[in-house]
Amino acid sequence: MATPMNYEDGEKVLLSTVLQYHNKLANVFLTPTQLIVETSFKPRSHDDTLDARSAPSSGPTTTVIDLKEVFAVRPERRVSFKSTRFHFKSGQKPCLLAEEQSEGTNAFSLYQIKRVSKFRWRHKSALFVCRDYGTCQIWLNKIEEQLKNPEWQRPKRLLVFVNPYGGKKRAPKIFNDKVRPLFELAGIYSEVIITKRQYHARDVVYDYDLKTIDGLVCVGGDGTFSELLNGLLDRTNSEANVEQTFRHKPVSPSIRIGIIPAGSTDAVVCSMVGNNDPVTSALQIVLGDSMGLDVTALYKKEEFLKYTLTMSSYGYYGDLLKDSENLRWMGPQRYTYSGAKAFFANRAYEGEVSFLLASEEDSHPRDHSICYSGCEKCRQAGLKSQQAVSLRDVLPEIDNGATVQDGWHRVKGRFCAISLATMSCRCDLAPMGISSAAHLGDGCMDLILVQECSRLQYLHHLLRITDNKADQFDFEYVQVYRVKEFSFQPMNEPEDADEGEGEEREGCGRRWRQHSRMKSKNDMNSVWNCDGELLEFPSLYFQVHCQLVKMFGRGIEEQSKEVTISCPMCCGGYDSDK
Numbered sequence: 001m002a003t004p005m006n007y008e009d010g011e012k013v014l015l016s017t018v019l020q021y022h023n024k025l026a027n028v029f030l031t032p033t034q035l036i037v038e039t040s041f042k043p044r045s046h047d048d049t050l051d052a053r054s055a056p057s058s059g060p061t062t063t064v065i066d067l068k069e070v071f072a073v074r075p076e077r078r079v080s081f082k083s084t085r086f087h088f089k090s091g092q093k094p095c096l097l098a099e100e101q102s103e104g105t106n107a108f109s110l111y112q113i114k115r116v117s118k119f120r121w122r123h124k125s126a127l128f129v130c131r132d133y134g135t136c137q138i139w140l141n142k143i144e145e146q147l148k149n150p151e152w153q154r155p156k157r158l159l160v161f162v163n164p165y166g167g168k169k170r171a172p173k174i175f176n177d178k179v180r181p182l183f184e185l186a187g188i189y190s191e192v193i194i195t196k197r198q199y200h201a202r203d204v205v206y207d208y209d210l211k212t213i214d215g216l217v218c219v220g221g222d223g224t225f226s227e228l229l230n231g232l233l234d235r236t237n238s239e240a241n242v243e244q245t246f247r248h249k250p251v252s253p254s255i256r257i258g259i260i261p262a263g264s265t266d267a268v269v270c271s272m273v274g275n276n277d278p279v280t281s282a283l284q285i286v287l288g289d290s291m292g293l294d295v296t297a298l299y300k301k302e303e304f305l306k307y308t309l310t311m312s313s314y315g316y317y318g319d320l321l322k323d324s325e326n327l328r329w330m331g332p333q334r335y336t337y338s339g340a341k342a343f344f345a346n347r348a349y350e351g352e353v354s355f356l357l358a359s360e361e362d363s364h365p366r367d368h369s370i371c372y373s374g375c376e377k378c379r380q381a382g383l384k385s386q387q388a389v390s391l392r393d394v395l396p397e398i399d400n401g402a403t404v405q406d407g408w409h410r411v412k413g414r415f416c417a418i419s420l421a422t423m424s425c426r427c428d429l430a431p432m433g434i435s436s437a438a439h440l441g442d443g444c445m446d447l448i449l450v451q452e453c454s455r456l457q458y459l460h461h462l463l464r465i466t467d468n469k470a471d472q473f474d475f476e477y478v479q480v481y482r483v484k485e486f487s488f489q490p491m492n493e494p495e496d497a498d499e500g501e502g503e504e505r506e507g508c509g510r511r512w513r514q515h516s517r518m519k520s521k522n523d524m525n526s527v528w529n530c531d532g533e534l535l536e537f538p539s540l541y542f543q544v545h546c547q548l549v550k551m552f553g554r555g556i557e558e559q560s561k562e563v564t565i566s567c568p569m570c571c572g573g574y575d576s577d578k
């Protein structure tokens with residue numbers, strides 16, 4: 001075994017030996033963050049076990065494996081050097097081959113992610129063969145040690161909720177076939193709870209001993225995630241003695257949440273990853289990447305109702321959801337069907353919207369800046385929010401008939417749709433999202449107002465949402481603002497609202513209730529669709545909180561990076577697609 005030294009880039013070399021890598025001999029170096037494989041066989045002076053004259057004369061290839069993208073190292077069955085395809089001339093075999101008789105395994109595999117297509121990840125393995133058992137053990141131990149780098153915050157124990165009811169009811173199969181094997185390979189222990197009813201995940205999270213786990217994972221849709229998030233935030237606030245009163249300051253939970261998409265819309269995952277591929281999401285959890293996600297607190301007038309994450313919408317999307325609730329048997333197709341019905345009804349609702357604009361430096365919904373992994377806007381916003389800097393002082397001029405008072409802007413009118421997007425809300429039907437330039441962690445919401453218009457005009461707007469290159473806001477009857485707070489007052493306030501039957505439970509300063517049963521008795525009004533939950537009370541107030549929750553994930557990668565092991569030899573590696 002060679003003595004420690006520095007590699008060419010200055011990184012400390014922890015181990016260096018000649019190993020066999022994809023049937024070729026290679027100088028292999030382990031640093032704290034990389035495994036460097038030099039397959040041009042030029043033995044270094046530190047390795048005296050090789051006969052330099054025996055080096056094959058293939059061209060030089062250096063492969064750098066980023067350990068941040070390696071999630072497991074595992075011993076393999078012993079590999080006989082004789083069975084490998086060396087073509088050394090007689091008398092030129094390197095002397096390490098003579099040690100093949102020793103006991104125990106002499107081979108290990110390194111499991112790392114690979115990018116197979118836009119935003120989709122899979123994993124592959126690379127086999128390394130050592131001269132003997134002892135060398136193999138040293139490599140295994142040293143690599144395992146590096147993979148435990150505390151900065152990478154990789155989870156070891158997870159509490160997983162699997163919703164067998166949402167989407168196409170495939171969550172249990174997705175978890176067992178695609179996710180569990182990856183977690184096991186990465187050495188993650190997961191306690192699995194199959195949800196048995198609505199709010200099951202929320203109730204468990206409220207009481208579970210969270211100190212025993214490194215993260216929460218839900219296998220389901222946006223609704224399942226919303227329940228989990230609400231349970232966690234309620235609990236965190238309660239433990240910090242924060243009453244969830246009007247415009248309260250919620251406390252950020254220390255535990256992270258991951259989502260494996262298995263719902264109908266999966267807008268959170270699509271907005272965070274770029275697709276709703278369960279394997280990609282599982283691999284992002286395994287790697288332990290973290291990112292902050294904005295959360296919006298929702299109030300019925302001044303009474304706190306819940307936290308939302310994706311989109312809250314009144315009018316078209318509210319009517320659509322209300323109609324689709326009785327059509328769950330249709331699966332995700334119900335949204336297309338109910339969407340068509342709501343479109344032909346072409347209703348507009350009267351009311352007044354009030355909003356507090358984000359400051360100019362927070363950017364604009366039409367600035368075409370997509371929130372990619374490592375987004376600078378979100379990074380800056382996260383820093384500002386930590387420093388508790390108020391961004392409400394600078395308010396730009398706005399047009400479209402809005403009046404300004406006390407920093408609040410007000411627009412009265414009749415609206416086909418009023419939507420608030422806390423994130424871009426990508427999904428199959430809206431590949432770039434409801435608001436493509438919305439950010440995941442900038443502490444802002446995009447407010448989209450579609451004034452009363454004809455069916456044809458509304459269709460133009462809707463079609464542009466499905467077109468990933470078009471600007472869905474470029475119409476005189478559509479206005480879009482980046483806001484921090486928002487409220488809606490219908491012109492015909494319902495006098496009486498049925499507070500609903502069903503489950504109630506004391507939460508910190510509020511009563512958990514099946515909000516969907518709150519019924520407005522006024523047909524002049526629409527309903528709110530908040531994260532896919534129906535709220536039949538029109539007067540709502542929203543306030544966004546910058547990066548309130550920490551998620552497992554890294555955001556949408558701007559462009560497919562090169563495959564980490566970029567040499568022809570790795571093509572024979574194990575492919576998780578197989």
Ligand SMILES: Nc1ncnc2c1ncn2[C@@H]1O[C@H](COP(=O)(O)OP(=O)(O)OP(=O)(O)O)[C@@H](O)[C@H]1O
Nearest residue numbers: 166167195196198220221222223224263264265266
């Ligand atoms: N065993 C169960 N039986 C009935 N409902 C359940 C059960 N487990 C969970 N639920 C409820 O199912 C609801 C819908 O789940 P989920 O949001 O995951 O799927 P979805 O609505 O199809 O997807 P999306 O929200 O992405 O459109 C959740 O609100 C959850 O409370």
